[in-house]
Amino acid sequence: MKSRGTILLEVLIAIAIFVGAGLAILGAAMRGERAVRRVREQEQAADLVRSALSAIEAGLATPQNVATLVRSAPGAGPRLVLDAEGMIDAGGGEGAWTLDVQAEPSAVSGLSLVTVRASKGEVENPTTSFSMKQLVRLTTETQEGPGEADALGEAARRGPTGGGGRREGGSR
Numbered sequence: 001m002k003s004r005g006t007i008l009l010e011v012l013i014a015i016a017i018f019v020g021a022g023l024a025i026l027g028a029a030m031r032g033e034r035a036v037r038r039v040r041e042q043e044q045a046a047d048l049v050r051s052a053l054s055a056i057e058a059g060l061a062t063p064q065n066v067a068t069l070v071r072s073a074p075g076a077g078p079r080l081v082l083d084a085e086g087m088i089d090a091g092g093g094e095g096a097w098t099l100d101v102q103a104e105p106s107a108v109s110g111l112s113l114v115t116v117r118a119s120k121g122e123v124e125n126p127t128t129s130f131s132m133k134q135l136v137r138l139t140t141e142t143q144e145g146p147g148e149a150d151a152l153g154e155a156a157r158r159g160p161t162g163g164g165g166r167r168e169g170g171s172r
Contacts (some may be wrong), residue, residue, distance in 0.1 A: 038128070044099070045130035050172065052099055052116045057136050062162040063114055067099040103138065111135040 048070065055061040061069060097120050106113040112134045121127035 041120060041128040042130060045120065045128050046132075048097060048099070048118040049116045049130050049132045052118075053099065053114065053132060053134050053136070054103075056114055056116075056138070057134070063101045063103040063112075063138070066116075067101050070097055070099050103136075106135055108135060109136055112138045113137075 049056070050068075051060070052066045055069075056063060056066055097118055100117040102115045103112045104115075112135070113133060115131060116131045117129060117131035119126035119129040
């Protein structure tokens with residue numbers, strides 16, 4: 001038969017093992033939650049960059065003004081505000097997002113290399129950032145606007161030239 005001291009020691013060891021296992025599980029859960037938060041912010045940054053590049057490519061914004069169109073409100077994600085009627089939603093989350101946009105000439109005639117970087121946090125040491133480069137045909141305000149005819153649109157409406165034209169049906 002075991003003495004009372006031995007039983008008490010076994011119970012204390014069991015409790016210590018249980019508490020240690022609980023703390024290890026809690027630590028792993030907290031690390032997982034931080035990782036999920038970082039991934040969510042990275043996705044928000046990527047969405048904001050893609051939205052900015054799309055707005056530039058569509059002619060709705062310019063590399064000079066797209067960074068001024070970002071709005072973040074507490075409880076809401078970064079948004080690219082295009083005009084009074086509509087906005088491009090770039091996801092949920094909190095914090096101040098900034099866009100850094102640079103455009104430079106490319107080797108391809110008529111296209112510019114646009115680099116957009118979204119960052120959250122301090123400028124020198126952001127907590128999250130994402131950047132993307134894309135070749136974009138930049139237009140000036142004197143050129144055609146969105147939805148107006150241009151040479152590429154006209155060629156698409158005319159259809160393929162040469163090579164037999166269009167076939168009807170899905171089989172030969």
